[in-house]
Amino acid sequence: MINIKSIWENQKPSGDIIIKTKLDEIEHLNCFAATNHFTGLHLFILSVSKNVVIPDLKNYRFKGVEIFTIEVQNNIELNIYLLDNDLKDIFSLFIENILEDIKQSVTESEAITLTLNVVSKWKKLFDKINFNGLTPERQKGLIGELLFLNYLLNNEKTSVNAVNAWTSTEKDFQAKDFTLGSVGIEIKFTSAKQPRINVSNERQLDTENFKELFLILYSTEAVKDNGISLNSIVEQIRKNILSEEKLHLFNGKLQLNGYFDDDKEQYGKMYSLKKTFSFSVTTEFPKIVKNDLPLGIYDTSYSIEISAVENFIIEFEKIIANI
Secondary structure (H helix, E strand, O other): OOOHHHHHHOOOOOOOOEEEEEOOOOOOOEEEEEEEOOOOOEEEEEEEEOOOOOOOOHHHOEOOEEEEEEEEOOEEEEEEEEOOHHHHHHHHHHHHHHHHHHOOOOOHHHHHHHHHHHHHHHHHHHHHOOOOOOOHHHHHHHHHHHHHHHHHHOOOOOOOOHHHHEOOOOHHHOOOOEEEOOEEEEEEEEOOOOOEEEEOOOOOOOOOOOOEEEEEEEEEEEEOOOOEOHHHHHHHHHHHOOOHHHHHHHHHHHHHOOOOHHHHHHOOOEEEEEEEEEEEOOOOOOOOOHHHOOOOOOOOOEEEEHHHHHHHEOOHHHHHHOO
């Protein structure tokens, strides 16, 4: 994969307002990583022939990103421009996604179509990000996911691909929280005195496309000292990631989840881990999935009592053993 963030960081002033670096890895297209020398903001440029039809771009714009075209001699340049440097990690993931897709293109027209398809997908992702800070419930959900990510990072079998396996923000929101090959893992986190499993939609426990699906519930209680906070687990993971590329990926996924360092002062509440429940979600596991619902019913949330699924409890280590 092209590390476009590294290219941006290594660009030096050249006397031009826009500093461009051609991406030679994509030989059949004229693609550039670029930086505005005056503002320090980054952009991606795809230059195509004037006869290539580019649709109206007004429906492709979203927060922090501007998309427009410029005519340059006999070409049209499609510019995807970052407007907010706080979004640099997300933006680089976004552009890398475009680059991976257009590698497969044959013509410039196809490259434009593929690019705008990726833009549409990421617009949906950006539209779901809460840029005003995470709610207490979303904070707890993210802590749960990061606890499991940290476990994967500290396990020799899974450490290398741990950050890639964190898929809760991917695949148009259909993915499980973690995907390791054909194994899916959903994570839950609760601080309730009587723990139960809260399921937010009919997709979460659907085993379609997975050989096995596991569910992990972290049962905790709020504490004043010596606990786990969202900030502390983020910092712990950042220290555990040794690769700059993986750290960049992790930070981008954090932002897709709505976590921004500027909001850190809101995320100091601490929790103490009481118990971890692990379940194998088989066909007999009590759940609601899409095929159970009448036509037109969707986003069905429900709760499961622990006592109803005790027969599905497994050893935590068995999850890694099955990967």
